[in-house]
Amino acid sequence: MRHRTRTRRATTTVALLAATVTMSLAGGCTGGHGPADDSSGQPSRTPARSPHQSPSPSPKASRATASLLAVKIDNAPAARPQTGLNAADIVYAEQVEGGLSRLMAVYATRFPKAVGPVRSARESDLELLRQFDRPTLAFSGAQGKLLPLIDKAPLDGQTPEKVAGAYYRGTDKAAPHNLYLRPKKLLPHAPGTDALTTGFRFGAAPEGGRPESSRTVRFPAARFTFTWSGDRDRWLVSMDGRPTVTTDGKRVAPATVVVQHVKVRASRFHDFLGNNTPYTETVGSGTAEVLRGGRSYDVKWKRATPTGGTDFTTADGTPVNFADGQVWVVFTKA
Incomplete structure (x- = not known):
């Protein structure tokens, strides 16, 4: 009995220490920022820590457990200047109706205080986001017939109707170009570079060009x-x-x-x-x-x-x- 008690106490101590370390690491991923946009021009990434340095990265093997954040951002002239773009790890630019453009900003290494203006999702976003492990997609809404496809997709779709406290209307622009997101109201911390399962590699420049x-x-x-x-x-x-x-x-x-x-x-x-x-x-x-x-x-x-x-x-x-x-x-x- 005495031996079993000592074993249980030792196991409990180890578990408590592990939990403390885990909480400390999670807190360290959050990263602070200054104003509502971002406090510095570029995300900080260390090549040695990048999961994309291996010659043949395996998407399944390198999946992260934490969710990254993808935000659909309005890019109509009336929506500019945008907020939070400089904190994104990746910015995708795509064509939408009428030959205009829209942006999708992807955040994994840090979250700005605010991102926007947030606009609606498109069908091709679902294919683009399949490369990530159940990402969180922040968007203002979508075409009625597209919403069921978004609900079935392997992602966590978050709209103002679902999480009203994470969104707010700014006063600097007219609607619909004034919807903004507070990322930390959706996710507690940025997941880190392991969530960027894009296949991108970082390192020395290739020869030529x-x-x-x-x-x-x-x-x-x-x-x-x-x-x-x-x-x-x-x-x-x-x-x-x-x-x-x-x-x-x-x-x-x-x-x-x-x-x-x-x-x-x-x-x-x-x-x-x-x-x-x-x-x-x-x-x-x-x-x-x-x-x-x-x-x-x-x-x-x-x-x-x-x-x-x-x-x-x-x-x-x-x-x-x-x-x-x-x-x-x-x-x-x-």
Whole structure:
């Protein structure tokens, strides 16, 4: 009996110590920020900690237990400047109705105090998000027939109707361009780089490439321009001919830009004006340009399955590394 009592006490002590360590680590992932946007220009990432350094990352093996946050962000001229973009690890730009553009910002290493303006989801978002392990998707709503598909998708959809306390209406813009999210009202802390199961690799630049000072991607009714800044070692973003800044006045400047040529087809859905919603196919293969360090690299991309990440390789099959920092992926029609 005495031996069993000592064993139980030892087991309890070990369990308590383990719980204390776990709580400390969870608290350390939160990360503080300054104003309602973000306090610094770029997410902090250490290449040695990146889960994407392995030659052949396994999407299933590297799944994180904590949920990352994806937010659909309004990109109509009336919605700018946006809030919280500089804190995102990845920003996806896609075409929507009328040839306009919309953004999806993905947060894993840190959460800003606020993100927005938040807008509605699209069908192709579901395919894009399958690469992550049950991500949390923050959006303002969706077309009525699309909502059942979102409910069935392997993600946690969060709208103002579900979690009203996480959203608020700003006073700086007119509706519907003034809905904002407080990320920490949805998730207690950012999950970290292990949640970024995109297949992206970070490290030294590939050989070759060509000097590139500026690259413009055009949608039917929108355009993105990325201009290299040697002083900042970043690509300065402009949209529709105007510099892109956040609400705290900071220029949006990713370290890597991917111009990914994809199939954009008509979907089953339309907006309230009758315009068809484009469907951006992100599973498949094709060509892309990777912009980093003031150079452009012609590469091939391949995403074999919805649950897998995207591989970017040179013509001879060598994996292409991205520069450490924020990544923008602009999907353009092949």
